[in-house]
Amino acid sequence: MSETENQVDPYLDYAQARRESPVARVGEGRWQIARHSDVNQVLRDNRTFSSDVSLRPAEERQTPGMLFSDPPVHNRLRKLVSRAFKPSHIEAQRPLISAQCTQLIDAMKAQPRLDLVTALAAPLPVTVIAHMLGVQDGDILLFKRWSDAIFSNIGDILFATPSPEAEQAGAEMDTYFIDRIEELRRNPINHLLGRLVETETDEGMLSNAELLSFCRLLLIAGNETTTGLITASVRIFDEFPETLAQLKQDPKLIPTFIEEALRFYSPFSATIRRTTCDTEIAGIKIPKGHLVMPMMASANRDESVFDQADQFLIDRDPNPHLAFGFGIHFCLGAHLARLEGEIAVAALSKNFRTIKLIEKDRSGMSNLGGPSELQVFLEPV
Numbered sequence: 390m391s392e393t394e395n396q397v398d399p400y401l402d403y404a405q406a407r408r409e410s411p412v413a414r415v416g417e418g419r420w421q422i423a424r425h426s427d428v429n430q431v432l433r434d435n436r437t438f439s440s441d442v443s444l445r446p447a448e449e450r451q452t453p454g455m456l457f458s459d460p461p462v463h464n465r466l467r468k469l470v471s472r473a474f475k476p477s478h479i480e481a482q483r484p485l486i487s488a489q490c491t492q493l494i495d496a497m498k499a500q501p502r503l504d505l506v507t508a509l510a511a512p513l514p515v516t517v518i519a520h521m522l523g524v525q526d527g528d529i530l531l532f533k534r535w536s537d538a539i540f541s542n543i544g545d546i547l548f549a550t551p552s553p554e555a556e557q558a559g560a561e562m563d564t565y566f567i568d569r570i571e572e573l574r575r576n577p578i579n580h581l582l583g584r585l586v587e588t589e590t591d592e593g594m595l596s597n598a599e600l601l602s603f604c605r606l607l608l609i610a611g612n613e614t615t616t617g618l619i620t621a622s623v624r625i626f627d628e629f630p631e632t633l634a635q636l637k638q639d640p641k642l643i644p645t646f647i648e649e650a651l652r653f654y655s656p657f658s659a660t661i662r663r664t665t666c667d668t669e670i671a672g673i674k675i676p677k678g679h680l681v682m683p684m685m686a687s688a689n690r691d692e693s694v695f696d697q698a699d700q701f702l703i704d705r706d707p708n709p710h711l712a713f714g715f716g717i718h719f720c721l722g723a724h725l726a727r728l729e730g731e732i733a734v735a736a737l738s739k740n741f742r743t744i745k746l747i748e749k750d751r752s753g754m755s756n757l758g759g760p761s762e763l764q765v766f767l768e769p770v
């Protein structure tokens with residue numbers, strides 16, 4: 390690897406952080422956490438490490454989504470939406486995901502060189518979520534545009550003033566979904582949003598504002614991350630070409646391949662918490678009110694937990710990675726992400742003899758979801 394590539398490889402920085410400064414102050418009131426046990430401690434302890442991280446005044450905030458809330462608000466929201474994410478409901482999406490994937494892969498066979506993000510990794514999850522939310526086929530491009538505008542401004546939405554573009558996209562999306570929600574209240578339909586509109590537990594029902602907030606969360610938490618899992622899988626095919634041959638020969642390895650891909654190039658590389666009291670991580674004192682960033686991508690390469698941590702072991706088991714988080718915020722969409730990843734990897738390994746990256750740039754790998762573009766060379770079977 391050249392020196393320039395070294396300088397932008399986040400995995401080299403993670404390794405250095407685990408060795409030299411596992412709990413590091415990286416700015417005024419901000420800390421990064423690099424080791425598996427410490428990342429686990431932060432994710433597990435939601436009393437000391439709050440997910441309510443926004444500094445925007447209460448009156449400027451939207452209804453808090455579950456990802457950025459603590460109990461009891463979080464318990465209520467999680468309980469209400471969990472039913473709609475039951476494994477049986479997710480498994481029922483298999484034919485739709487497979488059909489969508491086949492269509493995208495067929496179009497890819499005609500072009501030996503292409504951007505994998507635009508051709509497969511981005512449209513697959515967006516279309517899946519759009520269908521689950523009842524977005525009509527003709528509105529999917531619109532939905533993708535809103536999703537991109539909201540996602541690219543997530544930092545400002547949480548901590549500062551969102552750009553006019555993000556505000557506008559959010560407002561347009563809200564109007565669209567309010568119409569859908571009203572329609573579903575009159576004429577129920579059995580898709581994810583339809584089930585969410587109807588769900589009633591001892592926690593009551595979801596309000597329109599809560600439903601809108603959940604739609605936005607799905608865009609942020611569910612799209613780019615799954616895109617990242619697909620690009621990570623292709624990067625692995627390039628770096629460890631034997632894995633493509635192994636999957637062709639034995640497709641039963643696909644589930645452990647996916648778990649190892651989640652560990653090896655974790656698409657949700659880090660998250661954020663705020664301390665609710667003075668505390669300590671690995672003997673380092675952290676004051677109340679500071680921001681703490683547990684880096685799951687680094688924890689997942691921790692040599693003290695994973696044998697041959699920098700090797701991709703296609704059948705690694707057990708694999709206690711933290712790619713889906715841990716504790717009360719453990720990824721609600723993990724079943725869906727695994728299903729989409731398995732279908733995409735099965736289709737790629739079945740339909741292509743060779744999958745190679747054209748550029749080996751590693752700079753976008755620590756982004757949430759991975760690089761925004763991945764040029765690849767493909768040779769169909």
Ligand code: HEM
Nearest residue numbers: 455456610611614615618657660713714718720721722726
């Ligand atoms: C490979 C793909 C995915 C990865 C790596 C991933 C990762 C994560 C992680 C690490 C968290 C916890 C964050 C934290 O504790 O701060 C999380 C939460 C969440 N994810 Fe995923 N995710 C993926 C796909 C999805 C999908 C497809 C959906 C839904 C369609 C989804 C919905 C959610 C939701 C709703 C939460 C919040 C859960 C809560 O706060 O209780 N995710 N995800």
